[in-house]
Amino acid sequence: MDSKTYKMFDQESAADYILGKGFFADSREPLVSREIGDGNMNYIYRISCGEKSLILKQAGEATRLSSGKNISRKRNQREARAMIRQNEIVPGSTPKVYLYDEVMDCMVMEDMKDYAVMRQALLDGGPLWDSFGVQIGHILAENYRQTSDVQADHIRKKYEVKEFINPELCEISERLVFDEPIFNLSGSNRVEPENNAYVEENIYAGEELKKEVGKLKFQFMTSSQSFIHGDLHTGSLFINEEGVKIFDSEFAFYGPTGYDVGNIVAHLLLAKTNALLTDRNEVVDWTEKQIRSILRIFTKEAAGQKRKPGKDAFEKELNQWYIRNILADSAGYCGTEIIRRVLGVAKVKDVQSLERRKRCQAERMLLEKGIDLVINRKNYTEASDFDSII
Numbered sequence: 144m145d146s147k148t149y150k151m152f153d154q155e156s157a158a159d160y161i162l163g164k165g166f167f168a169d170s171r172e173p174l175v176s177r178e179i180g181d182g183n184m185n186y187i188y189r190i191s192c193g194e195k196s197l198i199l200k201q202a203g204e205a206t207r208l209s210s211g212k213n214i215s216r217k218r219n220q221r222e223a224r225a226m227i228r229q230n231e232i233v234p235g236s237t238p239k240v241y242l243y244d245e246v247m248d249c250m251v252m253e254d255m256k257d258y259a260v261m262r263q264a265l266l267d268g269g270p271l272w273d274s275f276g277v278q279i280g281h282i283l284a285e286n287y288r289q290t291s292d293v294q295a296d297h298i299r300k301k302y303e304v305k306e307f308i309n310p311e312l313c314e315i316s317e318r319l320v321f322d323e324p325i326f327n328l329s330g331s332n333r334v335e336p337e338n339n340a341y342v343e344e345n346i347y348a349g350e351e352l353k354k355e356v357g358k359l360k361f362q363f364m365t366s367s368q369s370f371i372h373g374d375l376h377t378g379s380l381f382i383n384e385e386g387v388k389i390f391d392s393e394f395a396f397y398g399p400t401g402y403d404v405g406n407i408v409a410h411l412l413l414a415k416t417n418a419l420l421t422d423r424n425e426v427v428d429w430t431e432k433q434i435r436s437i438l439r440i441f442t443k444e445a446a447g448q449k450r451k452p453g454k455d456a457f458e459k460e461l462n463q464w465y466i467r468n469i470l471a472d473s474a475g476y477c478g479t480e481i482i483r484r485v486l487g488v489a490k491v492k493d494v495q496s497l498e499r500r501k502r503c504q505a506e507r508m509l510l511e512k513g514i515d516l517v518i519n520r521k522n523y524t525e526a527s528d529f530d531s532i533i
């Protein structure tokens with residue numbers, strides 16, 4: 144394949160590309176190539192050679208979700224950089240990137256085939272590893288500690304804000320997380336008919352909610368607090384007994400720390416709601432426990448900054464103030480994420496796979512929770528404040 148001009152791969156050309164780049168050079172077995180992507184955005188090929196395998200990810204011009212919508216293919220380059228940065232912050236927290244190709248807008252990375260995607264694992268009932276919450280809480284705390292102004296080198300940080308600026312992908316979130324769900328601008332919002340009146344009254348006519356979502360959007364657009372993944376849901380996490388790996392980092396940028404914290408809590412609440420309505424008590428208990436662990440570990444470890452001599456007491460107090468605000472932001476972004484995953488276009492299996500009557504119930508329970516979290520987010524400033532919504 145001519146590798147000087149961009150062309151979209153198919154299964155065969157993906158395998159040719161991998162061979163052309165020198166992967167599996169010593170192997171005699173034939174390559175097997177399969178497109179395995181089921182996300183909204185990209186094309187994912189697993190190329191195997193006997194027991195060995197790797198992943199080739201390519202960004203297309205259009206998203207898979209809506210063919211009319213083009214997003215810069217450079218997102219693949221940003222994603223590769225974000226994964227490399229994430230692995231610097233917490234080694235092993237994301238799959239290894241072996242190669243990025245700026246002509247083909249693709250990258251080659253470690254295949255996590257022995258891991259399960261978290262959302263499906265939770266819908267299947269497990270396996271449930273108790274280390275999950277502790278590990279995610281630790282990664283979130285390290286991202287904050289190492290890349291926010293509380294500890295990072297302020298000059299390096301500003302260059303990184305510039306390096307990771309991600310206009311097109313942030314615009315998707317600004318629209319799909321903050322605008323569409325509460326204004327229904329494109330008319331694509333959907334809930335079960337029994338919930339339409341509730342949505343009209345409490346969301347489209349919910350003046351306080353709209354104002355608060357607007358503030359959260361403004362903060363999302365203007366705060367470069369720390370390096371964040373930007374789309375940290377259970378479909379962006381691999382898990383097995385060895386631990387957690389974060390992937391799909393194309394939305395990464397320097398944004399509000401609470402956006403990542405709130406997103407993962409939102410998706411655990413979505414998983415919990417599914418488990419509750421399908422009488423899977425083990426999963427209900429597990430999700431509750433993990434949310435508590437994430438918030439507790441994040442709060443504790445994020446507060447453990449190295450402080451400058453002579454400014455100890457001052458910096459400790461300042462950081463505590465900072466963390467209380469991050470928790471309130473987390474509650475707000477948890478709320479916006481829940482609302483958009485129930486009402487907006489990017490729906491999730493946790494709700495959609497339920498039978499209609501239960502889906503109706505789930506939508507209502509979740510929307511009520513989401514609205515409360517957005518409007519009353521200032522009441523959530525400590526990990527234990529979240530007990531009421533868990």
Ligand code: SR1
Nearest residue numbers: 183206208315319374489
């Ligand atoms: C067009 S992309 C829709 C959603 O999928 C991604 O994972 C993001 O969550 C985005 O909002």
Ligand code: MG
Nearest residue numbers: 182374379391
């Ligand atoms: Mg994604």
